[in-house]
Amino acid sequence: MIDLKLFKKYILMFLVISIGLLGCSQIGTKEYKKSIFALNTYITLTAYGGKNTPDILDEVTERIVEIENRMSTEIATSDVALINKNAGKVPVEVHDDTFYVIERALWYCDMSDGAFDITIYPIVKLWDITGDNPRVPDKEEIEALLPLVDYRQVILDRDEKTVFLSKAGMGIDLGAIAKGYATDEAVRILKENGIEHALLNLGGNIAVIGDKPDGTPWRIGVRDPREEETGEEYMAIAELQDTSIVSSGDYERFLKAEYEKTGVRYHHIFDPRTGYPADVGLMATSIVADHSIDADALSTCVFIMGADRGMDFLAKVQKGNGICIDKDKYVYISSKLEDIIEITGGEYRLSK
Amino acid sequence: MKNLKIGDILIYILLGLFALVGFIGMKSMATMGGRRTVVVLLDGREIERVPISSNMEAREIYIDAGYGNYNILNITDEGAKIVKASCSDGLCMRQGRIDNPGQSIVCLPNKVVVKILGEEGDSPIDDVTY
Secondary structure, three states: OOOHHHHHHHHHHHHHHHHHHHHHOOOOOEEEEEEEEEOOEEEEEEEEEOOOHHHHHHHHHHHHHHHHHHHOOOOOOOHHHHHHHOOOOOOEEOOHHHHHHHHHHHHHHHHOOOOOOHHHHHHHHHHOOOOOOOOOOOHHHHHHHHHHOOHHHEEEEOOOOEEEEOOOOOOOOOOOOHHHHHHHHHHHHHHHOOOOEEEEEEOOEEEEEOOOOOOOOEEEEEEOOOHHHHOOOEEEEEEEOOEEEEEEEOOOOEOHHHHHHHOOOOEOOEOOOOOOEOOOOEEEEEEEEOOHHHHHHHHHHHHHHOHHHHHHHHHHHOOOEEEEEEOOOEEEEOHHHOOOEEEOOOOOEEOO | OOOOOHHHHHHHHHHHHHHHHHHHHHHHHHHHOOOEEEEEEEOOEEEEEEEEOOOOOOEEEEEEEEOOEEEEEEEEOOEEEEEEEOOOOOHHHHOOOEOOOOOEEEEOOOOEEEEEEEOOOOOOOOEEEO
16 A cells, blocks of 8 residues: 555655755855955955865955055055155156045046045145044144145156156045945955945945845945934945945034034044034935945045935936935935935925 | 645645745744844954853853953943943943844953844844944
């Protein structure tokens, strides 16, 4: 009665199928993470790949540290520190990547008509918002330094790969663009090594490679700029694949003691024309762009320009799309992002 | 149904059993996911690991970041929070209390990271841009 042969066949079939299913979930890729402090921020890299993935992540972090060593204003031997030290004196020969980043930055200075200006460094140092002795300077102090803020005084020599600041006392700060470049370099190294799924977070600058291993898009929250009041970590979600998103805002680094006393947020993004923190009605902006260097520079441009001019600017340069959040909690979204960004914060409303 | 062999019946029973075991297994794994651990990293090195359990006694941990710099971390069954710190920006304190696996507090000046490990639940997002 009992067909033993058939029964054995069933069992065998069953085992083969189970093992097959079990195997599927493990074949190929695993999640690997690495975190470091660099570029004045905290960096977390998540990549899906084979056993050699940790080595690839090491290569990425080494490259990030190399970029920091060349482009930080704080490191005395960096290209940027040497350029600043020799302002008004001699041109300084720099590494190819430093030259490239400065060239890209100057393009944005020019396109934005100086709303974005890498020669803002004397003002940054005066306020020292992110440093050890932050303070609100006197108007006279600020005005005395403003003549030194002028990107047209940065002289590049393409053949000699030199950078020269024409006036003594000038200085450049690549803080609004170097992180974007580092993010692009990280993506390049990972892709060259065959990584197909990765999530990089360089102090809030996000880049994603491919989609998630399960085939769905990465879901990236956009920080709620008034998290302390609303209790929500993010106010919108962007669904992204193979792209980068970078944000600028008044919420991350500002003078807290001054805010508690006067209610004014003196934050770290300066308007080059006034020497004061940009104040054009925006709390935050996020830019989505294929290249993080563009997203990084654009987010600063737009934050300084404000919603109307900023959105027009994005349309003009065609390097990325954005979302702006103004102080009345109205949200402006580029038409190309309408389908991938969803507002989740209850207090935020889409502007007409 | 006429041609149903005893082997077939056994297969159905077996399949049913597998499904049941799988279901129970998933359920118990999901409840185990409730287990969380607070991990403290100083410049990338792990220096402290505290499991969170319900009704645990509140703990205060002094994180010595060197050169007189410090963060004081408060851990209760409701999560972890920096309550006092020597850093100039105080960003670590403003980040408030974290309680979900995957969340972290970062103090840049002191190179301190506090994170919560555990089975990550169904978070609607993978990361946050800021």
